[in-house]
Amino acid sequence: MSYMNLLLATNSLLFWLTTCITLPILLLAVRHAPWQQVLTSQARQHALFATILALALLWLLQVSVRDTLAIHPLLMTVTTMVFGWSLATLIGAMALVALEIYQVPLHALTLDWDVAVAQFDLSTLPVDFCLSVAVPVGWAWCVLWLVDRWKFKNPFTYFWGVGFFGAMLSCIWLGLAAMLLFAVTGSDVQFATTQEHFIVFVLMTFPEGFVNGLIATVMTVLYPDMVKTYRDDWYLKD
Template identity: 30%
Template structure:
């Protein structure tokens, strides 16, 4: 989902820009730059994921004026790269979306926060929980981090967007519930399926591409 029209007041754009900058700074600080420079495989995954996401986000459907939906794919990218690099990859994809005219540059921070950062952080949180519980079956990683993580990340992003639209008075609560929130569960299923299938395929055929996967825990 993404915003295609400038719907928000200036103060909210400034607030989201500050939040965006804070998360981006955190991602920069938590990135192992030496590891990134030395691992061509990770570089290829980062830029390759950005291109795939940039193409995937072109395929969208409009709900209300200025509001569209699309598959995120951020959960699979987060499990591949870790949340800091997933944020960079997602923002590069968002640059592609802006260049192609799908979303305005003025909403880059808002869309970056909703489309990229919230899903990446939610997926990271679920992955940390899965590690903390210390499941010993690799299906737990696939189901909780892949399928469930994707659905939860989209739900969090959708609720964040609805909250912003409601608090600023862009749409009233009745409109948001009847034209968006009641359809939100339908968005979770394809998102969970797409990301879950990608994570399952990588875990079976190329587990080395999942930077967040600790294979020693499932032996």
Template identity: 30%
Template sequence: MHLTGIQIGSLLLFLGVLGFICSRTDFTQLAKDKAFQHRFFGAITCVFVLWLFRVSIYDGLVMHFLWLTTLTLVLGLRWAILGATVVLIGSTIIGQESASMFGVNALLGVVLPIGFTYLVYMLTFHKISRNLFIYIFLCAFFPGAITMVLKMLAMSGYFYIEGMYPWDVIEYNYTQMTILMMFPEAFFNGMTITCLIVYKPDLVYTFEDKFYIDGK
């Protein structure tokens, strides 16, 4: 397997991020907390199944829904990155993703969307008046759309820099599809979080009634 400089750099950078996260994660929670086990493995199973449904016109220019905004809100930043990494490893093992692209996919398809989602959540939590609609629309719908945009634009740049295809091929067959992907992604994440906080709020790590409902 031949790796380009960008692929090697991306892999090393991701491993550094993953090592940092692992050093600050209490893995005993996964071993001892049965409820968390069910939430963690249930969530990553849903993401894994979703990622199986994908389309591509050219080899490598693959599009699929992410659901990483929901994963972040349900599990929190560290566990979301760990869970999505497990999903990416599984997708790579079964041949859905190229092994040489693991570092790039991990950085642009895992860390970038999850990091952005959690940044938006933190900003809204600390800088904006908290209520249910702020949480649903600014923490779920909005990041859901933007994470798809960020991922697809970043991947478009990568494909072009690596010279995989001419820009007109990338733009027409991948970049322009961003508009078609972002709104369903926003709706999918927003509706998932809405249903969860209505019927199973205890499953959503970033949501608590005392912050968003009580006294509003």
């Protein structure tokens, strides 16, 4: 399971490029999000806020690579399957903010509280958003679009085609997108670290796919009304 966020400060080109990518995506997500459905359903509201907090907590389980990058679980594919592109994008963005907030008291356990607060830095959020939210959510939405157009109508094309294999490939796309972004912006340290440890993204494809596929299957079987992208009339059609 691989998600990546930066542990080093970004250079100005990397920051502004990712900011220019992030802002339009967030505006589109806010514009196209099904707010009426969310506001009229307490179950969807609870699921949305619980997912934000759960993702942020899960992303705390990270492994640092040479104090440059942090790799940990992703689970944005199943989030996209349940909530759709726009809400999944916003959930990922809010989970990143929550993750930064969570880390302040954790740092305070080993550092002075004032030092921990001073280390609270949101400058890497645009980069983290592009790599850990925009790329996997966009890829999951593309896979959903393709699966919806397959002639083979079977629930397993949804559970495993999107949840398992889609999530597996998202790890590879994440690593490739990171190297491209770092190469274009001249972020040499980040690029070298990502290139050297690219095998990690390959090794984590199966566990990421398995967890996403498992959660997608359970959610679709037990709570099909909560899964926005699942279509009974299509996948169960004779």
